[in-house]
Amino acid sequence: xxxVLTGDRPTGRLHLGHYVGSxxxxxxxxEKGASDAIYVMIADAQALTDNADNVDKVRTNIxxxxxxxxxxxxxxLKSTVFIQSQIPELCELSFxxxxxxxxxxxQRNPTVKNEIxxxxxxxxxxxxxxxxxxxxxxxxxxxxxNIVPVxxxxxxxxxxxxxxxxxxxxxxxxxxxxxxxxLPENETCARxxxxxxxxxxxxxxxNCIYLSDTSNDIAKKVKSMFTDPTHLxxxxxxxxxxxxxxxxxxxxxxxxxxxxxxxxxxxxxELKAHYERGGLGDVKVKKLLNDILQAxxxxxxxxREELAKDMTHIFEILKKGSESAREVAAQTLSEVxxxxxxxxxx
Numbered sequence: 001x002x003x004v005l006t007g008d009r010p011t012g013r014l015h016l017g018h019y020v021g022s023x024x025x026x027x028x029x030x031e032k033g034a035s036d037a038i039y040v041m042i043a044d045a046q047a048l049t050d051n052a053d054n055v056d057k058v059r060t061n062i063x064x065x066x067x068x069x070x071x072x073x074x075x076x077l078k079s080t081v082f083i084q085s086q087i088p089e090l091c092e093l094s095f096x097x098x099x100x101x102x103x104x105x106x107q108r109n110p111t112v113k114n115e116i117x118x119x120x121x122x123x124x125x126x127x128x129x130x131x132x133x134x135x136x137x138x139x140x141x142x143x144x145x146n147i148v149p150v151x152x153x154x155x156x157x158x159x160x161x162x163x164x165x166x167x168x169x170x171x172x173x174x175x176x177x178x179x180x181x182x183l184p185e186n187e188t189c190a191r192x193x194x195x196x197x198x199x200x201x202x203x204x205x206x207n208c209i210y211l212s213d214t215s216n217d218i219a220k221k222v223k224s225m226f227t228d229p230t231h232l233x234x235x236x237x238x239x240x241x242x243x244x245x246x247x248x249x250x251x252x253x254x255x256x257x258x259x260x261x262x263x264x265x266x267x268x269x270e271l272k273a274h275y276e277r278g279g280l281g282d283v284k285v286k287k288l289l290n291d292i293l294q295a296x297x298x299x300x301x302x303x304r305e306e307l308a309k310d311m312t313h314i315f316e317i318l319k320k321g322s323e324s325a326r327e328v329a330a331q332t333l334s335e336v337x338x339x340x341x342x343x344x345x346x
Contacts, residue, residue, distance in 0.1 A: 004029060005145030005179070007041030007084070010061035011051060014068040015208035016293075017192045017201035020251050021151035025184060027073035029149070038079040039143045039325060040069060042318070045085040046135055049128035050119060066314050068211050071304035076317045082325035083318055084139065089329040093138035093336060094131070100167045101134055101160075109133055111156045118204070137161040142329040144177040151191050153200070155181055173339040175332075192251060193244045197226035209293065211300055218297065222290040227282045237278040245285055246272060252292050261291040 006026055008018060030038055042065050047058045062083060069081060084090060106112060112133060116125050128135075133156075140148060140161050148158055158181040165176040193199055194207030201208050209221050227245050231238040240246040253268045262284075265271045271288070274280045307314065337343045 001037075001144075002035040002147055003143060003145045003177075004035045004038040004147045004149065004182075005041065005140050005143050006039075006149045007043045007139070008065055009043045009047040010058055010065045011047050012061055012203035013064045013210045013212050015201055015203065015210045016248075017151070017208065018068075019072065019211055020192060021184060022149040023069075023072055023074075025149045025182065026079075029147075029182075030075060030078050031073070035147065037143070039145065039328075040074055040079050040081045041084050041139060041325075042066065042082070043084045043139070045090070046132055048085075049126055049132055049135075050121075052126065052128075062318070063311055063314060064212075066318055067304050067307055070307055070314070070317075071300045072211065076321060080321045080324050081318060082322040086322040087142070087326045087329050089326065089333040090135070090138045090142055092333055093142055093329075094135045096336065096340065097134045097137055097164050097168070098131065100164055100171070105160075105163075106130060106133060109156050109160055111153060114153075118202070133157050133160045134164070137164045140179050141165060141176045142332045143325070144332060146177050146179050147182050148179045149182040152183060153191055155183075168336075168339075172336075172341075175335050175339045193242075193247055195221050195225045195244060197242075197244055211297060212304055213297070214301070215294060215298070218293050219290050222286050222293065225286060225289075227285075231282060234281045235278050238275040238280070238282075240272050240276055245282070245289055246275070249285070249289055249292070252296060253288075257288075257292050257295075260295075262288050 004026070006022055008014060014023065026038070026040065029035055042062055044058050044062055047061075048055065051058050066081065070076070074081060112130065116129075121129070136157050137160065140158075141164075150158060158179055162178045165178045168176050191199075192201050194201045194205055195209060196205070196207040198205055198207055209218060213221070222245075225245050225248075226243075228239045228243050230236070249268060249271070253271075255267045258265050258267060258271070262271070265274070271280070271285070275285065334343070338346070
């Protein structure tokens with residue numbers, strides 16, 4: 001059995017980082033029919049761990065994330081799309097898993113450490129946020145998912161889930177399934193930087209290009225993108241490493257794009273070599289990136305606008321998906337409680 005579980009926190013609209021990091025891959029897996037089941041989760045309960053005082057933000061963005069999913073090609077007839085908080089079995093599983101993980105182990109999780117630093121929590125980190133690797137383990141194991149499409153920054157989370165699975169199965173009985181991370185095939189897609197040159201594209205940092213951005217928004221953001229600060233004159237040799245414009249081109253540019261938008265180059269390699277030896281300006285390179293992103297995002301944006309005209313239907317899909325997902329999670333929870341010996345009335 002090949003079962004896929006993936007999802008996103010509804011703290012804002014989805015951006016290019018989500019798209020190339022895992023969303024595009026999810027659609028490919030779905031359309032290839034290479035899996036037995038695909039579960040796509042809108043992780044609102046997880047979003048509340050650092051937005052407990054702003055529930056409206058999370059509530060509003062559930063619809064936004066769903067629109068992004070369906071506009072990008074997630075098909076509710078082929079994938080089960082559900083809302084995390086509507087599956088109470090996930091909370092119960094998290095509670096049992098908490099007994100299998102130490103505080104020191106959570107403190108060593110690189111993803112948790114980085115996210116705590118990013119949000120400036122220091123010693124005031126909410127317990128729910130601190131333990132979200134355990135919650136994520138519950139999400140994955142509830143559906144016995146063995147394939148989890150993620151960006152490379154989430155690898156420590158998958159490893160912690162694998163540890164929890166091994167500990168549970170060794171302590172009680174073989175019930176849970178160890179997941180494997182599925183990284184983007186293109187290494188450049190593993191983690192897109194922010195348009196400001198920051199290491200990560202982040203909604204909280206405001207350095208994103210969103211899937212729903214207008215044509216003008218995209219053009220303005222590409223024009224303002226950080227490039228090589230030492231590339232001051234046209235004839236100067238440029239650096240492409242750690243240059244966001246070239247990282248984005250590495251993620252999106254295909255040979256056919258050059259034929260359509262910049263025929264003087266046959267491929268990305270030629271463009272890159274010219275920039276590195278000098279004689280190629282940032283304006284020209286940014287224009288190419290803008291043309292490529294406009295072509296990639298236009299059909300997504302247009303489909304999203306059409307879907308947004310009937311939000312009642314969008315939430316009907318989410319309700320049906322949540323009901324279906326809960327049945328699966330309830331079965332896993334029953335098996336977990338049986339293995340633990342706490343199904344007292346059976």
